[in-house]
Amino acid sequence: MPPAAPSRVVPGQPANQPVPSQAVPGQPVPNQAVLSQAVLSQGVPNQPQPTLGQRPINQPASGQPTYGQTTFGQPPHGQAAHGQPAYGQTAAQPPSDRPASAVPYSGGAPYQPVSAPANPGPYPEPFRPARASHRHSVLGVLLVVLFLVAGGEGFYVYDLNNRLDTANRHIAADAANESKTDNELQTRIKALEKATAGSLDSTAVATAVLPSVFRVDAGDFTGTAFAVGKAPSGGGTDLLTNYHVVRSIYEKGTRDAALERDGQRFPVKIIQVDTTNDLALLESTENFHRLSTAAAQVEPGSPIVVVGAPLGLAQSVTTGVVSAVRNDFPGEGGKTFIQFDAPINPGNSGGPVVNAQKQVVGIAAEKAQDAEGIGLAIPISVACHSFTVC
Template identity: 45%
Template structure:
């Protein structure tokens, strides 16, 4: 019998000629297929070379790696062993298959050795932690930029809409103002026409209303031994007082005697008035008082025949006397210079210098005379002539 190395028969040993399993894997033993040949005796187990012994688990807490097994060469297998020939099997002994069947043995898991350079696969480099952080920051910035762009767009759109609405509102305000102005002008015109119509229709000539409006501006004049009538006219004088008209023949005697102050009476009160100017040809005199009274408005158009009027005065010294009538005619008269207004309202001595008023509460003439032996024949100086001579209207 040979004294060479013997096969390893320990549990988990690998037969000679069988490559060692790759470290770190469990490879089950595979049965060898039967081979034809002469019957042989079983091969005794041989010890396994040290380089084929699988790695064993190391101590706890020491995962390796461990030094590799020593490299060959290894001693040859002794002659006469593998493969045969072997002595014949004694008679009566059953023949054994060749090679002998070795039951599979589990291979324990070994600690991994350093990978072989040829089979090592390099692991992909780990992505740096900062890359993910930058990607998240980039996504956040992108979303923020999109939201900011949308917000700016909305603000711009709102500004445009506000501008359009402001323009439309301004246009509506202008149109409303124009319409209000037009309506206001139309309303004023309508009111003016209505007032004129009321004055022209029969019901508009109201003697009571006219008398109440003009009587506070009409006075009895006392000029020496003579009495007559005077009335306030025009706006207030420059000194805040009041200008008045009367006939020259009412103050003529006092004026020729050098007197320049007369008395005017209203509601039992007497006021001084000065004779400022006179015109003998048109029989008009201008008076002035420091007392404040409302002046009557003069007519802008001349009196016309048929126009209704009232005459206000102090006939025979009777103050606040009112009579009514119409304009009878506009005629020339040898009694006065220029045309005269003839009217039929009753007048008497003392009416001289009083106003003749139309339905619009305007003065159309100054009463100057009447025929003694006739009825309804009164004469008045057109107010326009008096305003031309005395610029107080």
């Protein structure tokens, strides 16, 4: 059977397909017919034609320009640029043996040959820097945070300063109150001392004084001596007594005497004498407990304790008060004496007269004959001036 003769190709119309009676605006006429006609003209069997509502793979979507048409504006992301096929599609090229006038007009621009780019493909997403407004927002937030932090720290420092000032004021007030309280206490102590000056704790005074008092053995005579003052440069202990206690041996050229207490005997030497004031300074190589001396003159009415060895009876204690401080005692040539009423007897000479503060105020020297309660003592200041041992 002879082959069928090819149908005649009419320019501008596809073969075996009726020409649409009316073009719909905005919808291009499918150009698949052109390709079919071109294929039929080369002797390729006719291919089934697409039905309405379907679109060939190389045919643009409804509302899109056909091959060779130009649109304005940036194509959407993923869509081919002007005149370029979409990614993965092949651009429909008109047959090389067919003029451009054979392409049917479907309402767009006539076909124009366009050269394809060397490396067709989708355009990369353009770099879009961060907007200045976003940076400004971040900067604004940071400034607000910094302002809040600085404000909080400033308030905290201000609060600390206020607390410190308050604490300093409280400390100053407390210090003033303490100073006032201390002054009040000192005033009360002085008042109590003055009030209790007439109250003598004879037991406490005797306990403190007795270890420093000794009986003196000076040949045919005995008396009393007591340790006083600071330690000598060569060591040992200085002791005071009356000159008339050691006069008998001193005038004979003897400088050696002895101290006795609690059955013990200690040798001493006569170092210096003051015959005018009836005083003598003794020195022992032993280290005895020393009594302190009063800096001020004793006042009348002050209680006293007298310690000595009357009639050789060592460690005897009597008490009384200062009757007067006078320099008009008959037969003494204007010398100053402390008059007291504590009982004394021969052997008390050279013993200490001690006040309530356990300080030596005088040295018992003699008593009035044919009278009771009138004893005389040399002020301790005279002895300290004569021998510089206090």
